Amino acid sequence: MGPGVAWYLAVAGFLFGTGTLGVLLRRNPLIVLLSLEIMLNGANLALIGFARNLRDGDGQIFALAVMAVAASEVVVGLGLVVALNRKRITLDVDRLNTLRG
């Protein structure tokens, strides 16, 4: 018998905590986006672990939907980063605190 679902949940929780730390602590928007991916993947791992535990495929469906939403979020986030870079605005999320410049 392999590792139980609790071990996978532990990994998922630590991944989510690591991603949270990156999102809150880093100021480069690219690294904030990458840390967001880590958070989403931690949630995905918990979903798939519970799907295996309950022998129900719905968790995997949810994980696939999360993947699609993550891809959309990356498209919009990277579009924002490119637009900021074109306007020669410093890539620092602590300085991006006004909407109309």
Next chain:
Amino acid sequence: MLVASAGNVLVWAVWLAAAFACLGSGVAVVSFSNPFYSALALIGNLGSLAVLYLLLSAEFVAAAQVLVYAGAVMVMFLFVIAYIGPRSESPWMGGPSWQAVGAVLAAGALLIEIVVVIGLKASGRLAHSEHVGAAFGSPATIGRLFLTDHLLAFEITSIVLLVAAVGGVILGAHSRRSPDEVPSL
């Protein structure tokens, strides 16, 4: 019996390697100052997560993880990082270190909350179910679930992807103006 225990040792070894690679590369993503190295570490993170998904008998999700995430999304990330050039984060200018303290406290509180909630709510049901059928997590099962029970989620996902594609095009084209025009910002 001997064969079964050897298989268990193998599963545990693969799990340990994948889990530690996953956690280590996750910490590396957060701690590298160059976003290029962070993106490369995230590719390792996604690959080791795909191994964990395989151990959880989610073959289709593991394949989609490698194709969609480690393939498409990370290539997009690397293109954008290459486009805007390698720029490291400006160092703390003696700035608000209470921000860092608050971030660490918030992340720790979130982690403790996750552990406590899972321990309270689900600790009785976390016993590993021994066997799942061979069809569990196969593309046929996933496809049937998507097109019967979760058809609405499937369609909404496609709409979300379409909206994101349109938004990406608008965001990318919006700032492409002639240089003599005064920028609106």
